[in-house]
Amino acid sequence: MGRKPTFYREAIMGKLVKAAVMVAIILMLGGLANSPGHATVSVDITAGLPLEKVIANGLAAGMSIDAILGQALEAGADPYALVKAAIALKLDLSLIFKAVNDKCSADPKLAGKCAPCLLMKCAADAGIDLKTVANAMMAAGGNLQQVRDCLAGLGYENAGAFAYPEPAAIPPGIGPTFPGGGGGGGGGVVSPSI
Numbered sequence: 001m002g003r004k005p006t007f008y009r010e011a012i013m014g015k016l017v018k019a020a021v022m023v024a025i026i027l028m029l030g031g032l033a034n035s036p037g038h039a040t041v042s043v044d045i046t047a048g049l050p051l052e053k054v055i056a057n058g059l060a061a062g063m064s065i066d067a068i069l070g071q072a073l074e075a076g077a078d079p080y081a082l083v084k085a086a087i088a089l090k091l092d093l094s095l096i097f098k099a100v101n102d103k104c105s106a107d108p109k110l111a112g113k114c115a116p117c118l119l120m121k122c123a124a125d126a127g128i129d130l131k132t133v134a135n136a137m138m139a140a141g142g143n144l145q146q147v148r149d150c151l152a153g154l155g156y157e158n159a160g161a162f163a164y165p166e167p168a169a170i171p172p173g174i175g176p177t178f179p180g181g182g183g184g185g186g187g188g189v190v191s192p193s194i
Contacts, residue, residue: 041071051077051085065091066099073103079114080122087126093133097123097140116142117150130156138164 041063044054051072058068065086072082079100086096097119104114116137123133134147134156144164151159 041068042075045072045075045077051082052088055085055089055091059089065095066102069096069099070103073100073107073110073114079104079110080118083114083119083122084126087123087128093123093128093136094139097137097142101140101142116146117153120147120150121154124154130154131162134162135164135166 041058055068100114104110120133137147148159148162
């Protein structure tokens with residue numbers, strides 16, 4: 001009879017260990033499902049979730065903007081709608097442009113659907129001013145002449161003079177103090193002699 005309590009104790013302990021191992025496996029699999037490497041943008045798109053929700057889910061899973069947008073484009077998301085959704089979430093416009101540009105330039109099937117001018121128009125249609133749009137495209141690696149041409153096509157006044165980065169304004173009192181820029185002297189402020 002002394003053996004019976006030990007047998008039951010061992011049986012109960014064995015079941016507890018098995019249950020603990022199962023709980024650990026379930027928790028581990030649940031953690032993997034929520035990790036960035038296992039987040040599935042394509043599943044969300046296939047499920048018909050709005051693109052804002054798809055992007056938000058990817059961000060919540062720790063994915064980068066370029067990974068989310070790249071996977072969304074691979075899953076067949078419309079580039080224009082995708083950019084608008086990312087803008088609605090107030091994501092960095094230059095990061096949005098860079099991610100979409102990189103993916104589109106690497107995939108010939110997408111190239112015509114998300115050219116830089118189309119992306120700039122999309123951002124302008126979303127209510128972002130053209131100067132901000134142009135600066136974001138340049139920060140994303142855009143070509144200055146192409147950005148100027150896009151600005152002109154979007155009706156930006158004096159698009160040919162757009163510069164990136166913008167020349168810094170010279171504060172008053174600094175620079176040449178003589179009409180016409182002066183000669184070879186220093187550029188400091190002339191102070192009265194004492």
